[in-house]
Amino acid sequence: MRASDIAVRVATVTLSDTVSRAVRVMTQDQLPGLIVVDDDDKPRFVIPGTQVLRMAVLHSYQDDPALVRTIDEAHADLFWQEPGNRVVRDCLPSKPTQAVTVSSDATLLELATVMLRQRSPIVAVLGPSGELTGAITLNRLLSTLALPE
Numbered sequence: 001m002r003a004s005d006i007a008v009r010v011a012t013v014t015l016s017d018t019v020s021r022a023v024r025v026m027t028q029d030q031l032p033g034l035i036v037v038d039d040d041d042k043p044r045f046v047i048p049g050t051q052v053l054r055m056a057v058l059h060s061y062q063d064d065p066a067l068v069r070t071i072d073e074a075h076a077d078l079f080w081q082e083p084g085n086r087v088v089r090d091c092l093p094s095k096p097t098q099a100v101t102v103s104s105d106a107t108l109l110e111l112a113t114v115m116l117r118q119r120s121p122i123v124a125v126l127g128p129s130g131e132l133t134g135a136i137t138l139n140r141l142l143s144t145l146a147l148p149e
Contacts, residue, residue: 003123004133004134009134013088019088023052026052033049043126046099048122054091100115100118102125104127104128111123
């Protein structure tokens with residue numbers, strides 16, 4: 001079985017999308033992370049879900065647990081909306097990792113080892129010209145491997 005056999009189309013985000021849109025895309029499709037594409041729809045970065053969450057939490061909260069305890073419950077439930085108009089580009093680490101990708105003809109073992117090496121729960125699948133043809137999540141890979149013969 002090849003990566004193209006189990007890849008699915010997923011929503012992506014761009015560097016200019018807002019953080020709140022990125023959170024919505026990830027949750028609506030129940031993705032474990034996001035694929036960030038450029039204007040030509042080519043993957044630039046793959047961001048694991050924990051890093052998407054980091055983008056949604058203001059640095060002042062991340063750096064000061066005492067400040068976090070002062071926020072009442074009603075406002076604490078809305079923290080992810082506070083970044084407002086901040087965009088994905090503004091929230092990336094200073095040296096973001098490149099996109100985690102495999103070619104569409106990669107075997108499932110190749111796919112698994114890429115996920116392991118890159119510690120990524122989502123991998124972008126690329127066609128012959130480097131275009132995004134789909135994605136594979138860790139859950140999709142494990143579900144495929146666990147299917148009875």
